[in-house]
Amino acid sequence: MTMKNSSPQATEQERYANVLHWGTLVGFLILVGTFLVYVTGMVAGRVPSDQLPHLWTLSATDYIRATGTPQGWHWVEALDKGDFLSLTGIAILSACPMVSIAAVIPVYLRERNFLYAAICFVTVGVLLYSASGIELLHHR
C-alpha cells in the first residue's frame, strides 16, 4: 500500500526521514557488529558470558551490586569490554529520534513556524535530560 502526501509539510518530513534512515542504519550495523565481536569472544565481556545465566535472574539493582557494573555514562569508560561495547549501537539507536527532531527545527524556523520549533526544542530537551542520566544521580 502506498499513499501520497499532498500536504505542504513534505520538507520537514523528508528531512526527518533522511536523518532517521541513516541514523538507524548506522546504529543497527554497529549494534550487530559489536554484538558479534562480543558473543564470539573476540572482545571478552566485563562479566564472563558463562556467568550470565546465574546473574540475569537478579534485579537490575542486585545485578549492578553483584557485578560492579557502572551506571550512567560510566559504561563509556569500559568500551574495551564486549558487553559495554555492545551498548554503543543501543545508544546510537536511542539517540536517533532526538537527532531527527533536532534536524527539523531549522526547517520550522525558516518557515517561521515558531510553535512547532518550540515543541521540537522542548522534546529534544526531554530526550537529552533522559539521556544525560541526571535523574539517576538524584536517586543515589
Add this chain to the structure above:
Amino acid sequence: MRLYQYLRLGLLILPFLIPTIAAAAESASLADPELWWLWPLGLFVVCFFMGILAVPAGVGGGVLFVPIVGGFFPFHLDFVRGAGLLVAMASALAAGPSLLRSGLANLRLVMPLALSASLSSMGGAMLGLALPASVVQVLLGIIILGITALMLLARKSDYPQVPQADALSQRLGIGGVFSDMITGREIRWQVHRTPAGIVLFLLIGFLGGLFGVGAGWANVPGLNLLMGVPLKLAAASSSLILSIASASATWYYLNSGAILPMIAVPSVVGMMIGARIGAHLLTILHPAVIRKVVVGMLLFAGVRTLLRGLGV
C-alpha cells in the same frame, strides 16, 4: 513455497515451541556453563517467530515480547522490560523513514503527542525500576489481559467523521489531504479532542515506560477513535510516536544498567528480521487466524504473568 510452509508450521507450533526452547536452554546451560550461547540463540529464534506474528496480527513487537519472554524465560523482569522497550523502539525506527516519505505518518500530528508521551515515559521507567518485581508483574499481567480484551473488542473506523476541528489542532495546523493509492480516494482529514488526546498520551507513555511493552496497542485506538485520525494514518503515526516515547524510557533503562546486550540484541535482531518476513507473508497467511493465535498466546502469557506475580 516450501520455506513458507515450514514457516507456517513453525507459527502453528510456536505456543509450544517457546516453553520448550526456554526449558532446553535452561537445563543445558545449568548442566554445562559452556553452553550459555544457547540462550541468545533461543531468544533469537523465539523473537524471529514473534516478529513474523506481530505484523499480520497488527501488534507491536514489545507487547508480545515482554509477557512471553518474561513468562517463559528466567530473566528478571527489569532486563525483559529494558529489552522490550528496545525491541519496540527499533522496529518503529526502522519503519519510520518510509512511513514519513509516503505521507502515511504525519509529523505535525506526531510531535505534540510524542512530547506528551516522552515526558511521562521516563516517569514510567523510573517507577518500574523502583517498584518491587512482584508488583510490576501483577500489574503487567492485568495490563496484558486488558490489551487482549482491547484486541478482541475494540472498534475501528477507517475514516472517522470529524465535523469540526478543535481550536488547538487548528492552531497547530494538524490536518491535511492524502490520497489512498489503493482506493484512489482523496481524503481530507482533521482532528478533534486534541487536548484530551495529549492527556491520553501522557498516560500511554507512562504505561509504555513502566511495562516496556511499547504502546501501539493504545496509540492507534487513541488516535483513531478519540481524535478521529483515519486508521492508516493513525497506525503509521503511532509508530513514530512510539519510537520517540520509547527512546526516552530506553535511555533511563540504559543508564540504570537494566539493558543486557546478551538479552536485548538477539531479541531486537530476531524481531526485526521476523517482522520483515511477516510483512511479506501477509498475502499468504490469514490475519484472522494469526490474530487468534496471538490473542491466545497473550491470554496465556497474561494469566501466567499475573499468577507469577501473585506467587501462585
